Every structure is written in C-alpha cells, then in structure tokens.
Amino acid sequence: MKIRELKAILKKKKLDFALFYSTGIEPNPNMVYFSRYYGMGALIIPKTKPPFLIAPEMEYERARKSGIKNAYKMDRKKFFESISIILRKKGIKAKNIGIDKSAFTLLAYKAFKKHFKRAKTKDLALDCLRLRETKTEEEIRIIKNAFNYGNDIIKKFIKNIDGFKTESDAAAFLEYEAKKIGLEMSFPPIVASGKNASMPHHMPKNTRLQKGFCVIDFGIKYMGYCTDMTRTIYIGKPKKKEMKIYSLLLKTQKSLAENIKIGDNCGKIYERCVKSLGKYSKYFIHGLGHGVGCQIHELPNLTLNSKDKIQKNMIFTIEPGIYIPNKFGIRIEDTLLMEKKPVLLTKVSKDLLII
Amino acid sequence: MKIRELKAILKKKKLDFALFYSTGIEPNPNMVYFSRYYGMGALIIPKTKPPFLIAPEMEYERARKSGIKNAYKMDRKKFFESISIILRKKGIKAKNIGIDKSAFTLLAYKAFKKHFKRAKTKDLALDCLRLRETKTEEEIRIIKNAFNYGNDIIKKFIKNIDGFKTESDAAAFLEYEAKKIGLEMSFPPIVASGKNASMPHHMPKNTRLQKGFCVIDFGIKYMGYCTDMTRTIYIGKPKKKEMKIYSLLLKTQKSLAENIKIGDNCGKIYERCVKSLGKYSKYFIHGLGHGVGCQIHELPNLTLNSKDKIQKNMIFTIEPGIYIPNKFGIRIEDTLLMEKKPVLLTKVSKDLLII
Numbered sequence: 001m002k003i004r005e006l007k008a009i010l011k012k013k014k015l016d017f018a019l020f021y022s023t024g025i026e027p028n029p030n031m032v033y034f035s036r037y038y039g040m041g042a043l044i045i046p047k048t049k050p051p052f053l054i055a056p057e058m059e060y061e062r063a064r065k066s067g068i069k070n071a072y073k074m075d076r077k078k079f080f081e082s083i084s085i086i087l088r089k090k091g092i093k094a095k096n097i098g099i100d101k102s103a104f105t106l107l108a109y110k111a112f113k114k115h116f117k118r119a120k121t122k123d124l125a126l127d128c129l130r131l132r133e134t135k136t137e138e139e140i141r142i143i144k145n146a147f148n149y150g151n152d153i154i155k156k157f158i159k160n161i162d163g164f165k166t167e168s169d170a171a172a173f174l175e176y177e178a179k180k181i182g183l184e185m186s187f188p189p190i191v192a193s194g195k196n197a198s199m200p201h202h203m204p205k206n207t208r209l210q211k212g213f214c215v216i217d218f219g220i221k222y223m224g225y226c227t228d229m230t231r232t233i234y235i236g237k238p239k240k241k242e243m244k245i246y247s248l249l250l251k252t253q254k255s256l257a258e259n260i261k262i263g264d265n266c267g268k269i270y271e272r273c274v275k276s277l278g279k280y281s282k283y284f285i286h287g288l289g290h291g292v293g294c295q296i297h298e299l300p301n302l303t304l305n306s307k308d309k310i311q312k313n314m315i316f317t318i319e320p321g322i323y324i325p326n327k328f329g330i331r332i333e334d335t336l337l338m339e340k341k342p343v344l345l346t347k348v349s350k351d352l353l354i355i
Numbered sequence: 356m357k358i359r360e361l362k363a364i365l366k367k368k369k370l371d372f373a374l375f376y377s378t379g380i381e382p383n384p385n386m387v388y389f390s391r392y393y394g395m396g397a398l399i400i401p402k403t404k405p406p407f408l409i410a411p412e413m414e415y416e417r418a419r420k421s422g423i424k425n426a427y428k429m430d431r432k433k434f435f436e437s438i439s440i441i442l443r444k445k446g447i448k449a450k451n452i453g454i455d456k457s458a459f460t461l462l463a464y465k466a467f468k469k470h471f472k473r474a475k476t477k478d479l480a481l482d483c484l485r486l487r488e489t490k491t492e493e494e495i496r497i498i499k500n501a502f503n504y505g506n507d508i509i510k511k512f513i514k515n516i517d518g519f520k521t522e523s524d525a526a527a528f529l530e531y532e533a534k535k536i537g538l539e540m541s542f543p544p545i546v547a548s549g550k551n552a553s554m555p556h557h558m559p560k561n562t563r564l565q566k567g568f569c570v571i572d573f574g575i576k577y578m579g580y581c582t583d584m585t586r587t588i589y590i591g592k593p594k595k596k597e598m599k600i601y602s603l604l605l606k607t608q609k610s611l612a613e614n615i616k617i618g619d620n621c622g623k624i625y626e627r628c629v630k631s632l633g634k635y636s637k638y639f640i641h642g643l644g645h646g647v648g649c650q651i652h653e654l655p656n657l658t659l660n661s662k663d664k665i666q667k668n669m670i671f672t673i674e675p676g677i678y679i680p681n682k683f684g685i686r687i688e689d690t691l692l693m694e695k696k697p698v699l700l701t702k703v704s705k706d707l708l709i710i
Contacts, residue, residue: 025542025556025651026381039556058555058641061680077658099461106456106464107480125462172534179527182561187380188539200413201380201394206537286413296380303432325416 001139002131003034003051009127010047010098017046017087018098018124023079023108030100030128032224033294036067041074042083046092054083080108084115098124133291133299134313139225140337143293143315146222147335147345150229153177154218154348161233161355167191167204170216178220186219186226186296193235197329200286200321211236213246213328215321219296226296228317229346230333233353245280246330246352249322252276253332253350256288257318260342266306273320280322289317292335314338315345356494357486358389358406364482365402365453372401372442373453373479378434378463385455385483387579388649391422396429397438401447409438435463439470453479488646488654489668494580495692498648498670501577502690502700505584508532509573509703516588516710522546522559525571533575541574541581541651548590552684555641555676566591568601568683574651581651583672584701585688588708600635601685601707604677607631608687608705611643612673615697621661628675635677644672647690669693670700 010018021042022028031043034051039062041055055063056076063071074082087094094116102125104112113119135143157174164170171191178185192202194210202215217230232246256273270288274281291298292315300308300316310316319333332350336342365373376397377383386398389406394417396410407425410418418426429437442449449471457480459467468474490498512529519525526546533540547557549565557570572585587601611628625643629636646653647670655663655671665671674688687705691697 038558058678061554062556077660101461101465102463104461106454106459106461107478108457109461110456123462166535166537168537169535172531175534176527176531179530180521180524182521182523182559184543199416201417203393204537305432323413 001033001136003045005131006034006045006124006128007047009124009131010045013096013098013122015047015096015098015122016093017044019044019083020100020103021079021083021108028100028103029295030103030124033128033132036224037063038066038224039063040076042079043068044083044087044092049090049092054086080112080115094119097121098127100125100128129299132293134311135293135315135337136313139293140313140315142223143225143227143337144345146220146225146227147347149178149181149183149222150218150220150227151347153220154216154229154231157216158233158348158353161353164209166206166208167193167196168206170209171204174216174218184221186221186228186292189219190215190217190230192217192329195326195328197232198323198325198327200323200329200331209235213238213242213330215329215331217331217333219292224294226292226294227345228292228296228333228335229348230319230321230331231348231350231353232330232332233355235355238352238354242328243352245322248277248280249320249330249332250350250352252320253318253334256320257334257336257342257344260310260318260336260338262310262312262338262340264310266300266302266308266310267304269302269310270304270306277320277322283322283324284320285323286321289319289333291316310338312338312340356388356491358400360486361389361400361479361483362402364479364486365400368451368453368477370402370451370453370477371448372399374399374438375455375458376434376438376463383455383458384650385458385479388483388487391579392418393421393579394418395431397434398423399438399442399447404445404447409441435467435470449474452476453482455480455483484654487648489666490648490670490692491668494648495668495670497578498580498582498692499700501575501580501582502702504533504536504538504577505573505575505582506702508575509571509584509586512571513588513703513708516708519564521561521563522548522551523561525564526559529571529573539576541576541583541647544574545570545572545585547572547684550681550683552587553678553680553682555678555684555686564590568593568597568685570684570686572686572688574647579649581647581649582700583647583651583688583690584703585674585676585686586703586705586708587685587687588710590710593707593709597683598707600677603632603635604675604685604687605705605707607675608673608689611675612689612691612697612699615665615673615691615693617665617667617693617695619665621655621657621663621665622659624657624665625659625661632675632677638677638679639675640678641676644674644688646671665693667693667695 039059052070193214287303289302321331323329394414411431548569642658644657676686678684
C-alpha cells in the first residue's frame, strides 16, 4: 500500500531507498504494510526502481508468494552483508538510506554499519506511521470485512456466555472461533472478571469467573488488518451504584463517539472525556483511543495533550474506562471509521448485559 | 531467575545497573526472565540494591503482582525521564548502564540519551542469553510441566485428526486446547499440508487439508516457558519413495537425538545431520535446532559452523527437515533436556501416521 507515496518521501528526503527488516519470527509492521510479507528478511523500496524482498532460503517461497513480485535469497547468518551484495549487483546506490528507527535495534545497527560503512541513515518511523494513519479505499474494504468477522464472533460469544466457567475458557472461545476460519488475533484477548477487571491489561486466568463486572477486550486480524472492541458485562446482580457508574461511562463513550468531527484535535477529545467522567476521571488511567491498522496501536493518539487531528479515512478507537484498584474495572470500546461523520465499525450492543 | 548471576556480571563489567524495558504490548524476554512481569515499563537490576519495576499507572497493579517486590509508577509519555527521576530519588548512580542491545531500538536510545546524557552503555544481550541457556532446577520443573501439557494436547489432536477439514481448523484446535486451560502459545501453530508443507514457516490457510505429507509444528507456553515439537503425518496413501524419504529423516533424527553428549560441538552435530541426509541434504534449508526457554529461539544454536557446546541442563530441539519446493515438506522435531544423557521431553510417537 502507498508505495508511491513512500517513494515521494524518499525523493524529498534524498534517500536512495527504504530498508525494512525482520530477523526473527515477529513480522515487521511496515514490511507487512508495504509488501504483505510476514516472514524474516528485508524489504527494499528504491527511490525509482521496483521494490523487492530478500529472504533466507527457508522463507523464500513465502516471500515469492507475497505482494511483491521480486524476491532474492539471502544468507541468514550474513544478513546485512547479503543485502549489500544484492544492492551492489542491482546497481543501487546505498549512500542515503531510510530506515524505521522504532524497529531497528542497536545490535542490528552495528551489524548493518559493518556493510554500509559510508551510508547515512534517516528515520522513516514517523513518515510510515503518518502514511498508515489514513486508510486507502482498498484497506477500508478489507477492514470492514475484518469487523464483520469480529462482530460475528463477539455475538456468538455472548450467545454462549452461560457455558464459560473460567476467564481462560471464555478467552479461548474467542480465539478458537477466529482461528478455525483462518483469522489471527490482533492481541491476546482479555477476559477480566471481579477484581482482575481493575487491571486494563489483565491476562485471563484459569480460575472461575468472578462475580461483578467482566471486561472483554478482543480483536481479530484479517488479511493483516486488526479489529478492536471492548464490552463489559455483569455477572450476578449489580448494585445501584455500579449501574450508575456504568451508565456514566456509556453516556460518555456514546457522546464522544457520536460527536467527533473532521479536524477535531485529539487532545481536546481526551479532555472532553475527562470532563464528562467528572470525579471518576481519576480512575481513567489510560489513553482514550488509538488508530487501528496493520498494528493494533497506530496513529492517531487520542491522549492527553495529543496534537493529532481527526482526518477523513482514519480508523480509531474510543475506549474510556474506570478502574478502581482491587475493586472493579469497566471499559467500553468501539472502533470508528471517519467518513464525513464517524461510522461505527463495532456494531454490537453496549447496554449492560447482566448474566 | 539468576539475578545473583546477573549482578556478578554487573560487578565484573563495572556497571551500576541493568535496564530492560518494553514500551509496547510485546513483553521483553529478559524482563520476563528476571521478573515474571509481562507488561510495559522497565526493570532495573542495580549492582548491589534489590531490583525494582517501573510501570505506567495502567500496568502498576500487574507489576506489583509479578516476581519483583518493588514497583514504582511512571509517566508513560516521559518513559526514560521517569526512570531517571526514580533512580535519582533512590540515589542510584547512572554512569555505566547495562542494556540489551538486541531489544533496544534506535528511537528508544535517542530518548534514553536525552535523560542519561553522560551515561555509558554496555551490551548485556549475549550475557543474558548465556545465563538463560542452561536452566535452573526451578526452570526445569516448570518446563517439564509445560511439556506434559504440550504432549497431552498433541495426543488429543491426533485422536481428533479425522475431524479436521482445513489447516486453520486443525491449528485452531491446538490453540483452543491450550488456551482454555490458561496456557499461551510459543508461536502460532503451523499446519502445512500438500505443497504448503514445503514452506517451513507456512501459515495455516482456511482451505481443505491437501493429500500428502502434513507438517504440524506447535508449542505452548506455561508460566512463561515454551515447548516446541513437530510431527509429520500423511493424508492419503504414501508412495514408496515418500516412505523411504520419511524413514531416512526419522533415522537421522533419532540417531542425532540419541547420541548427543555433554561437550559436543553444535556445528559438528549439524554436520552429522547433513552427512546422514546424504543427497537430500540440499533440501534441508534451516538450522538443526535451537535452545528453548522464555523465548522459542534461544541458545544454543545447532547450525552450520556454530561453536556452541552442549552443556548440562540445556534444553534444545533437534529438528531436521526435507523440503522439495512446490512438492512437499517433512520435519521431525523433538525437544531434549541434557542431563548426563539427553532426555526426551516430547514423548509422542514419531512413526509415520497415515490417515
């Protein structure tokens, strides 16, 4: 996606090519974004010539079946040496190189400098994030499909909710429903019941679901694109005060999500949330939202003092929460697509489900 | 684990403390190893004083419930500034700092240097890997339990094998069985049938299981520790030649696994494999094995020219494979614990299962 736009940046920054790499089993998000290749190796996007992949022999077939036509084999043990040899053979200058400094480790850089001694590097991390923060028509089509899958799975989850005994059991159901039809997960699903719900990133435990609020935070990955959604349910009989706090959060979340406009300042949206939560805002201990794309956390940042602005074709979450340590936690999260108005991608009821 | 040993290294290298961090949702393996904390934040291990964690507010409760007693809150947006303030308050010098350069990005280093202007850094990446390559008694207990779970799941998988229609479906079963009892995965399971099996890192597809060899590569994570195992089955009726190649691979794998001795050179073990595979060795396109621990790929490296030596209490895989592009692929992988002799942790039959 947006290879042409990246090439324009390379020209402007006077860079010979962009280099993205992965040496391990974790795919590099920019490599995935530009090439649809999920493996080990490097993606080179020259300023003028067509992009190509360089992959170790064991990954070569996967590389050839990615979104990039040209692939070459490398010696995995001579990672950057192999890259420099191929570049020389292809007659591509390597004086000024664009890299993603947020995904380039100090150790890799040391190895890189051995074979690119006189090269100067410039950081493309933010440029890539900025390219990725507004989605293309093609991406929006894929992402809408992704949310159709995600929404169906959470609905099936809710239908089956009486059958779950433990947090792990419930979380595993979400994954199983996704994976058996070939989807991946955006992140390990969170099912946090009782006191555990007061930890926003609680990992599901193999213990009985506790009474009280239960936070379910879950996303799938379809064709490389993430979904994200949180619903809070109640196990048992909620107290009046708990109902009141949930209503406050729901009202806040709905009002924020419905009233976002193109051009809005993200820091200001966060402030609106804090104002709406009133005295409970001190228990709101994370950002209000984030962009969603190839990675689960992308731009824009809907956090305190963020200067990001809402643009057309951005996809982002609105997820206020209230966490009272060692007592309970609640969170409601939708993902929105910004057209003229915000369009809800997470079409699943937010009324408090009591079981 | 081995915090005392790390402190000895800090003294030897004249370092004031070791710093490990994670700014995203991916846990830092050394932070996990030394602290059992899986979240965002930093782990500081001073040369003399007790170790402590620094975590953003939303992760603070998780940090306090980890293996490290002391935890402090940080401002996530002022990551390294927060760390430097806490260090100053605690009166800990920050002149010489040990970091893991294999997990420290260029961007993070730039932010770090702003607040640790005069600090010198030394790399601890290899020291940590070396500490982790032989396991403690406690780790071995955990890992043996992990393999009990892993072995049970693959046996259950084999019992249910007639019911799987697609690669995704089969892979999802492996994950579901693990996750519903609160386990995690070491890596996304591989189920590669037909031609797909010729790609060692093929991602399962939502298409019918193809006839021919089918490679199943799978591991779970229990209390932070990985398991790893590959079995190859046959769907349909194998040709004589296919049976012969499988037998060659099995004979090779068994003979290598059974004959490993303390002190063996890992490069030499790899060479034995190449010799045993004979003319098929050109289709053996990856390493023979790797250490397994908090990460799925650790030391020792059983690869060409590796100088690593087999030591007592190492845990590593032996996984020869033969991959004929666009035709088929086979791999047999066990994980071994090195006691006086190698002890098989993956106690699951390797005879070719034909279905």
